[in-house]
Amino acid sequence: MDTRMEAEQREQAQSPQSKSTSSTLTVPTVMPMRYVRLNPRFDRQESLTILQSDIRSSHPDSKYPISVPWLFSPEHKLEFFAIPGEFCLNKASSFQSGRVYGMDVTSGAAVAALLFDVFDRDDSSGLNHHQSPNDNEPLRVLDLCSAPGLKLCMISDLVPENSLVVLTHQNPDYRYAKTSFKSIISTQQRLDQIYQMKNKINEQTSEMISQLKPEFHSPVQIRLYYADGTTFGTCTQSTLMPELVFDSISAHEEHKTRGKRKRMNKSARSREKRRLLELSRQANNGDGNSNNNASEDGGEPSSMGSEEKTAPAEKESGSFSLPPFDRVLVDAECSSDATIVIVITGDTWDDSNMDELVDLQKRLIDSGFRLLKNGGILVYSTCSLSTRQNEDVVDWLLKKYNNAFIIPVSFSRESEAMSSISELRFIQEGGISGTVRFKPHVDSSGGDSVMSGGGFFLAKIRKRHDGA
Ligand SMILES: C[S@@+](CC[C@H](N)C(=O)[O-])C[C@H]1O[C@@H](n2cnc3c(N)ncnc32)[C@H](O)[C@@H]1O
Numbered sequence: 001m002d003t004r005m006e007a008e009q010r011e012q013a014q015s016p017q018s019k020s021t022s023s024t025l026t027v028p029t030v031m032p033m034r035y036v037r038l039n040p041r042f043d044r045q046e047s048l049t050i051l052q053s054d055i056r057s058s059h060p061d062s063k064y065p066i067s068v069p070w071l072f073s074p075e076h077k078l079e080f081f082a083i084p085g086e087f088c089l090n091k092a093s094s095f096q097s098g099r100v101y102g103m104d105v106t107s108g109a110a111v112a113a114l115l116f117d118v119f120d121r122d123d124s125s126g127l128n129h130h131q132s133p134n135d136n137e138p139l140r141v142l143d144l145c146s147a148p149g150l151k152l153c154m155i156s157d158l159v160p161e162n163s164l165v166v167l168t169h170q171n172p173d174y175r176y177a178k179t180s181f182k183s184i185i186s187t188q189q190r191l192d193q194i195y196q197m198k199n200k201i202n203e204q205t206s207e208m209i210s211q212l213k214p215e216f217h218s219p220v221q222i223r224l225y226y227a228d229g230t231t232f233g234t235c236t237q238s239t240l241m242p243e244l245v246f247d248s249i250s251a252h253e254e255h256k257t258r259g260k261r262k263r264m265n266k267s268a269r270s271r272e273k274r275r276l277l278e279l280s281r282q283a284n285n286g287d288g289n290s291n292n293n294a295s296e297d298g299g300e301p302s303s304m305g306s307e308e309k310t311a312p313a314e315k316e317s318g319s320f321s322l323p324p325f326d327r328v329l330v331d332a333e334c335s336s337d338a339t340i341v342i343v344i345t346g347d348t349w350d351d352s353n354m355d356e357l358v359d360l361q362k363r364l365i366d367s368g369f370r371l372l373k374n375g376g377i378l379v380y381s382t383c384s385l386s387t388r389q390n391e392d393v394v395d396w397l398l399k400k401y402n403n404a405f406i407i408p409v410s411f412s413r414e415s416e417a418m419s420s421i422s423e424l425r426f427i428q429e430g431g432i433s434g435t436v437r438f439k440p441h442v443d444s445s446g447g448d449s450v451m452s453g454g455g456f457f458l459a460k461i462r463k464r465h466d467g468a
Pocket of ligand 1: 107144145146148152169198229230285331332334
């Protein structure tokens, strides 16, 4: 779910007008807990000091920011902090300088499960054992439903240097944003700009961003395709060729060529267009792609530009196919019921009339699994708590492919150790063993009613080498 939707849902949950619904349900006044993650490119202690002083300037006695113990892995630079729900983050200097990002813990958990194995639960059968990745080895990561890009932003912050992150989007918002964000180099900065554009304060930010120093540039290659995630990587008569709309290396080149000029003039735009066409052509001819057969072992070590180095792939003429990915995130379109419904009704969503949506979710997870290399990891997530959109979709995939296996994850071990009842109620096991459900929980123990993170489901799936 996008940040805007998250914010809207939460505002709705807070708003007095939403206290009653057409079905005459009473909505409790609840203050949602909010979270930030630190930008690992900045000094941790400095960022925390600034954030703390930001919070204290409006909440002098605040105990925040408070570290989230169950989503913490210092060796992976993974750290989230709770901040007061009513704190105005987007006016804070820690946020404006890009030191912290507002992000729900549940979204953070999906990315953490995708990239790291520290949250994997021991599996005594050994069936799900998988080799821990070498932390420094570049990864090929696909974010299949990337818009608006919140998780992408975290992925590109935390993957090893020289990784390639490919994202697809179907959201016209991106089309609107693309001319502007093409001129920006690092993902962080670009995404900031997208968010800012939505808030209609782009000019000044754009200027500020274009003056940022090279040390803030992302050491990761990002490619953005305007494509349907259900057919991405295939191009048949019924599916259109995906359009490469952004490539960070190409944008970097363009930025260097342009020098100090901030805006792209006509010749810069056509240069950029030519570059992207050439990259698309390489991909389509196979000189840009190898190992397209996802039944192979992943082949060449993943790296930035690996698509350029590897051998042509076998493919039907006119088809578009990609080398398989080490990691695939399928953060699927869903009914986004998880937070509102729990808060409003204390119940789960009526998912009886969702055939079309469930069908889309199945096609997305299927497509993600097809694009995954053997031995690779896929995370399927939604911000719905409906069984049909979660466990049933995952179960459908497990039945379809005999090399699809759940890697059990657990985020509650730290909480168990700390006996935090609130967190234990929030983090639950899903209907399939090893999957996770985050069930919004309202804690009134401190006087105010404070809600945990949002509702969310995630499953971590591995594609085994030895399957059919
Ligand atoms: C839950 S949101 C993803 C949020 C995103 N991962 C993030 O963290 O910012 C689901 C997104 O999937 C997009 N979507 C829907 N159908 C799609 C499709 N067939 N292919 C790709 N994206 C799709 C929607 O536009 C929506 O932006």
